Amino acid sequence: MKVTVSRKAHFNAAHRLYNNEWTDGRNASVFGKCANPNYHGHNYELIVSVKGPIHPETGFVMDMKVLKDLIRDEVEEKFDHKNLNEEVSEFKTLNPTAENISVVIWNKLRPKIEKQLELTITLYETPRNFVTYTGE
Ligand code: NI
Numbered sequence: 001m002k003v004t005v006s007r008k009a010h011f012n013a014a015h016r017l018y019n020n021e022w023t024d025g026r027n028a029s030v031f032g033k034c035a036n037p038n039y040h041g042h043n044y045e046l047i048v049s050v051k052g053p054i055h056p057e058t059g060f061v062m063d064m065k066v067l068k069d070l071i072r073d074e075v076e077e078k079f080d081h082k083n084l085n086e087e088v089s090e091f092k093t094l095n096p097t098a099e100n101i102s103v104v105i106w107n108k109l110r111p112k113i114e115k116q117l118e119l120t121i122t123l124y125e126t127p128r129n130f131v132t133y134t135g136e
Pocket of ligand 1: 016034040041
């Protein structure tokens with residue numbers, strides 16, 4: 001028997017999507033407003049889900065206080081109110097799309113969560129657009 005527990009978090013961050021090897025025109029046509037050279041912000045909503053067996057002594061899959069602190073230290077403090085392109089080292093050469101941000105977050109959290117627990121990252125860039133990464 002496995003149960004999924006989830007914690008929601010939030011951060012505001014600025015980004016710009018572009019490919020250095022493309023013309024401004026191609027960047028504008030592929031990335032639209034997200035290619036704006038002066039950056040723009042999103043209110044990102046993050047859901048971190050952890051799936052595994054219920055521990056018989058605690059009744060928990062994972063202590064949510066531990067998960068909360070992990071998200072604060074690894075994601076919120078590093079991303080909140082930052083310009084992702086300029087201030088977060090992972091995005092110096094990686095386009096900060098929701099897809100890539102979710103992979104970066106998964107990679108930060110994975111080593112800090114017990115091996116037998118499955119980790120899923122869901123990241124909303126807008127209320128209607130969201131991505132999911134499970135490490136596959
Ligand atoms: Ni954008």
